[in-house]
Amino acid sequence: MSVHLVGAGPGDPGLLTLRAAELLRRCDVVVHDRLCGSEILDMIPPWAERVDVGKTPGAPSISQHEINEILVDRGSRFDCVVRLKGGDPFVFGRGAEEIEALAAAGIETDVVPGITSAIAGAAAAGIAITTRGLASGFTVVTARQEPGAEDTLDWSALAKLGTTLVVLMGARLARRVAERLLDGGMAPDTPVAIVTEATLPTQTETRTTLDQLGLEPVPNPSVLVIGAVAAVDLRRVPQLNGDIRL
Numbered sequence: 001m002s003v004h005l006v007g008a009g010p011g012d013p014g015l016l017t018l019r020a021a022e023l024l025r026r027c028d029v030v031v032h033d034r035l036c037g038s039e040i041l042d043m044i045p046p047w048a049e050r051v052d053v054g055k056t057p058g059a060p061s062i063s064q065h066e067i068n069e070i071l072v073d074r075g076s077r078f079d080c081v082v083r084l085k086g087g088d089p090f091v092f093g094r095g096a097e098e099i100e101a102l103a104a105a106g107i108e109t110d111v112v113p114g115i116t117s118a119i120a121g122a123a124a125a126g127i128a129i130t131t132r133g134l135a136s137g138f139t140v141v142t143a144r145q146e147p148g149a150e151d152t153l154d155w156s157a158l159a160k161l162g163t164t165l166v167v168l169m170g171a172r173l174a175r176r177v178a179e180r181l182l183d184g185g186m187a188p189d190t191p192v193a194i195v196t197e198a199t200l201p202t203q204t205e206t207r208t209t210l211d212q213l214g215l216e217p218v219p220n221p222s223v224l225v226i227g228a229v230a231a232v233d234l235r236r237v238p239q240l241n242g243d244i245r246l
């Protein structure tokens with residue numbers, strides 16, 4: 001008996017790993033999040049139980065404690081349980097907490113990494129996050145803190161890093177992100193790309209600058225890519241024939 005923590009990638013089923021696809025096809029139960037693409041959920045066999053534990057931003061939803069209880073319950077009753085998470089299970093996915101809860105109940109786990117939206121989101125918009133000469137690194141942060149908790153990020157340090165900054169869970173907090181970075185000294189004309197529903201047929205993109213970020217509502221889910229690389233769209237490079245295959 002084992003619970004497999006599986007990354008579903010950013011949504012396009014073509015970006016699922018071979019191991020993730022194999023586990024999905026033979027599992028007894030899938031406990032899944034909101035941001036797992038519908039085509040990926042369609043791969044779950046009809047006999048398998050599906051448990052939707054998706055949390056919708058701003059809406060009342062199932063607690064992490066309840067999710068842990070569901071995992072322990074199914075993990076102690078079934079041979080193959082897949083805990084399917086959007087992107088990579090360990091990138092803002094609370095995978096560590098779930099592994100700890102399962103270990104405390106004596107249930108084995110393994111992890112199947114997934115392609116994180118932090119990187120695939122940018123690539124899907126034709127952005128290479130470490131383009132030579134524009135960025136010698138990238139930093140991935142969440143805009144959202146636990147309710148009541150202090151923001152542990154030093155935004156003025158982030159403003160000065162000089163790496164591409166990728167912000168997840170930043171849709172509703174986009175203006176606050178912009179203000180903190182501007183306060184920290186980041187240039188107002190710093191390019192920003194907002195990539196929404198990245199890699200899905202419904203993907204949309206907005207290019208703007210830091211001083212404009214968040215003045216208009218930002219749809220959810222979105223990846224915010226901040227830095228010089230966000231001004232580039234490699235799909236427009238003629239040799240690529242307008243197409244980047246992810």
Ligand SMILES: C[S@@+](CC[C@H](N)C(=O)[O-])C[C@H]1O[C@@H](n2cnc3c(N)ncnc32)[C@H](O)[C@@H]1O
Binds near residue numbers: 010035115196
């Ligand atoms: C709770 S975090 C989980 C991140 C996930 N574990 C990963 O590695 O991509 C959810 C956030 O990921 C981002 N996200 C996930 N999938 C996305 C997609 N297809 N397009 C844009 N943003 C996405 C959004 O910023 C969203 O608010």
